[in-house]
Amino acid sequence: MTNPNVSTVKASAVSIQQQVKKRNKFSRFARSYPLIIIGGIMVFTLAIMAVFAPVIANHNPITQYPEGLSDIGTPIEPNDNFILGTDSLGRDALSRVVHGSIVSLEVGIFASLISLIIGVFMGIVSGYFGSWIDMIIMRITDTMLAFPFLLFVIALVAVLKPSITNVYIAIGILGWATMARVVRAEVLKVKQLEYVQAAKALGSSSFPILFIEVLPNIMGPVIVMGTLAIGQNIMLEAALSFLGIGVQPPTASWGNMLQEGMRIYQIAPWMIYGPGIALIWATLGFNLLGDGLRDWLDPKTGR
Amino acid sequence: MFSYLIRRIVGAIVVLIGISIITFIIAYAVPGDPARAIVGEKASEEVVQQVRHELGLDQPLYVQYFAYINRLLHGDFGFSYYNNQPVLDLVLSRLKDTALLAFSGWTVEILIGIPLGILSAVYNRKIADYIISVLSIIGISLPVFWFGMWLIYNVAFKMGILPIGGSGSIMHLILPALTLGIAGAAYYQRLVKSSMVDVYNQDYIRTAKANGASPLRITFKHSLRNGIIPAVTYAGMDIAFLLGGVVVTETVFNYPGVGQLAMQSIQRLDVPVIMATVLLAAIIVVVVNIIVDLLYFLIDPRISLT
Numbered sequence: 329m330t331n332p333n334v335s336t337v338k339a340s341a342v343s344i345q346q347q348v349k350k351r352n353k354f355s356r357f358a359r360s361y362p363l364i365i366i367g368g369i370m371v372f373t374l375a376i377m378a379v380f381a382p383v384i385a386n387h388n389p390i391t392q393y394p395e396g397l398s399d400i401g402t403p404i405e406p407n408d409n410f411i412l413g414t415d416s417l418g419r420d421a422l423s424r425v426v427h428g429s430i431v432s433l434e435v436g437i438f439a440s441l442i443s444l445i446i447g448v449f450m451g452i453v454s455g456y457f458g459s460w461i462d463m464i465i466m467r468i469t470d471t472m473l474a475f476p477f478l479l480f481v482i483a484l485v486a487v488l489k490p491s492i493t494n495v496y497i498a499i500g501i502l503g504w505a506t507m508a509r510v511v512r513a514e515v516l517k518v519k520q521l522e523y524v525q526a527a528k529a530l531g532s533s534s535f536p537i538l539f540i541e542v543l544p545n546i547m548g549p550v551i552v553m554g555t556l557a558i559g560q561n562i563m564l565e566a567a568l569s570f571l572g573i574g575v576q577p578p579t580a581s582w583g584n585m586l587q588e589g590m591r592i593y594q595i596a597p598w599m600i601y602g603p604g605i606a607l608i609w610a611t612l613g614f615n616l617l618g619d620g621l622r623d624w625l626d627p628k629t630g631r
Numbered sequence: 632m633f634s635y636l637i638r639r640i641v642g643a644i645v646v647l648i649g650i651s652i653i654t655f656i657i658a659y660a661v662p663g664d665p666a667r668a669i670v671g672e673k674a675s676e677e678v679v680q681q682v683r684h685e686l687g688l689d690q691p692l693y694v695q696y697f698a699y700i701n702r703l704l705h706g707d708f709g710f711s712y713y714n715n716q717p718v719l720d721l722v723l724s725r726l727k728d729t730a731l732l733a734f735s736g737w738t739v740e741i742l743i744g745i746p747l748g749i750l751s752a753v754y755n756r757k758i759a760d761y762i763i764s765v766l767s768i769i770g771i772s773l774p775v776f777w778f779g780m781w782l783i784y785n786v787a788f789k790m791g792i793l794p795i796g797g798s799g800s801i802m803h804l805i806l807p808a809l810t811l812g813i814a815g816a817a818y819y820q821r822l823v824k825s826s827m828v829d830v831y832n833q834d835y836i837r838t839a840k841a842n843g844a845s846p847l848r849i850t851f852k853h854s855l856r857n858g859i860i861p862a863v864t865y866a867g868m869d870i871a872f873l874l875g876g877v878v879v880t881e882t883v884f885n886y887p888g889v890g891q892l893a894m895q896s897i898q899r900l901d902v903p904v905i906m907a908t909v910l911l912a913a914i915i916v917v918v919v920n921i922i923v924d925l926l927y928f929l930i931d932p933r934i935s936l937t
Binding site (some may be wrong): 467468470471473474475476477478479480482483484486487559563566567570571572573586589590593594597600604607608611612615616619 | 642645646649650653657658768769771772773774775776777780781783784788868871872874875876878879882883890893894897898900902905906908909912913916917920
């Protein structure tokens with residue numbers, strides 16, 4: 329006589345084993361690639377901050393609160409009501425920092441996507457077709473890389489008129505050159521591989537080969553560069569807004585908050601720290617995540 | 632060697648032509664109407680047409696481009712809309728201060744980055760390496776302008792040991808140079824570390840160790856020369872980074888250089904000055920890169936320049 333419970337006990341033992349295995353796998357992964365976990369958590373908190381900004385912020389970011397200024401009209405230092413203090417117009421710094429994450433992520437992601445798309449296209453075409461196409465594209469790349477990037481972006485945004493959209497368009501269309509070079513180098517490696525040669529021999533035409541055979545095999549470096557680019561572009565947007573040619577007030581951006589902090593740091597030093605730490609958190613998060621992904625996806629070139 | 636040099640220079644000329652086309656497009660094709668900008672909002676349409684004709688703006692674009700190149704080749708970078716001075720004079724009068732700042736920033740990068748890189752390679756995967764690596768990734772993630780502000784607030788304002796801004800003495804240079812150099816120092820640290828670690832794994836280092844060479848001798852006599860080569864190549868890209876960084880640094884520290892001029896010109900929409908600074912910066916980058924390539928050859932004779 330068999331006990332019907334035995335099979336269920338066995339089954340649950342198996343599922344526990346599987347869970348333990350899964351957890352072991354995860355903890356092994358976390359131990360091998362701690363940067364992915366740390367960076368990932370930092371980026372995730374940033375995303376949460378942006379998505380739930382209206383819930384997290386306990387004030388309206390652009391309202392000028394009368395109680396946000398002292399009797400003589402100076403900003404108020406951090407207290408229970410205004411946790412990160414107020415700025416010179418009596419606006420709540422915490423709410424502005426939280427809402428600033430939306431601008432940062434928007435610019436960081438869209439700018440990186442634009443340069444990613446242009447860079448991957450240029451790199452793939454250049455590396456795959458070679459000869460004069462390669463030569464022309466690489467000369468264009470050299471030219472783009474000769475410009476000091478920050479100065480180049482500043483000049484383009486200035487003539488396009490400062491706005492969020494123009495900031496990420498300018499960063500995006502000027503920032504693809506490094507990506508193109510990396511992708512080209514990868515394509516040169518991949519196109520020698522047997523399966524690409526086989527596809528060619530079977531008579532596939534160039535574009536299907538490029539996008540079905542080559543592209544998926546160069547995604548590792550592309551993901552790494554894309555992640556690092558988001559961090560750099562967040563920093564760039566902040567620099568542009570700090571210089572007064574990025575996101576325009578009253579829209580909150582960490583850069584234009586810091587611009588104000590620069591003006592009033594003698595009476596309101598907290599205006600340096602709130603947006604500054606948020607900005608470093610964001611760039612550090614993406615940099616750690618990018619470095620971690622590089623260690624994982626591309627172990628040879630890792631540190 | 633000679634044929635390499637020729638090819639390198641031809642390549643550089645192609646890039647310079649590309650640079651001039653891009654600056655021309657941004658300067659002349661994008662903004663509304665330079666003629667209107669010169670004569671002002673109130674001038675009549677006739678006057679605008681007159682100025683447009685005088686400037687050749689009614690000509691086809693390619694004619695305008697060749698006129699622009701012709702002027703550039705004669706050292707004529709145009710006149711500032713704002714104070715009607717030749718742009719080149721304006722820029723050159725500030726170039727010395729900017730060069731001094733960029734050089735100081737570079738010195739900070741080298742003095743901090745290379746020793747830390749060597750240190751973290753020698754103590755690879757030990758506690759010193761981990762501490763340096765953490766500092767380094769923070770350095771890379773630090774926004775230049777924020778770090779400048781932080782230094783101004785803490786070192787200049789609160790402690791009062793260094794001036795808040797301006798120029799004129801070596802004391803004025805310390806904070807801006809640190810601000811400009813800290814991120815670059817982190818790049819050099821990573822670069823030197825990874826190439827030194829590669830070198831340590833080479834056979835000839837193992838041989839030197841087996842022969843009883845001391846760790847110090849192995850590091851400085853056998854490894855450093857090869858380990859430092861990638862850092863030299865990076866110097867070429869670094870110049871572009873430094874020239875971008877000076878714009879922010881000079882603005883934060885109110886330092887009277889070309890970067891500050893560029894920012895002021897942007898606020899005044901003084902397009903000829905903006906474009907001349909961008910163009911000159913790019914030319915400097917191209918020239919420095921050629922020099923770096925040649926240095927590269929001198930340092931590492933294994934590289935054949937054919």
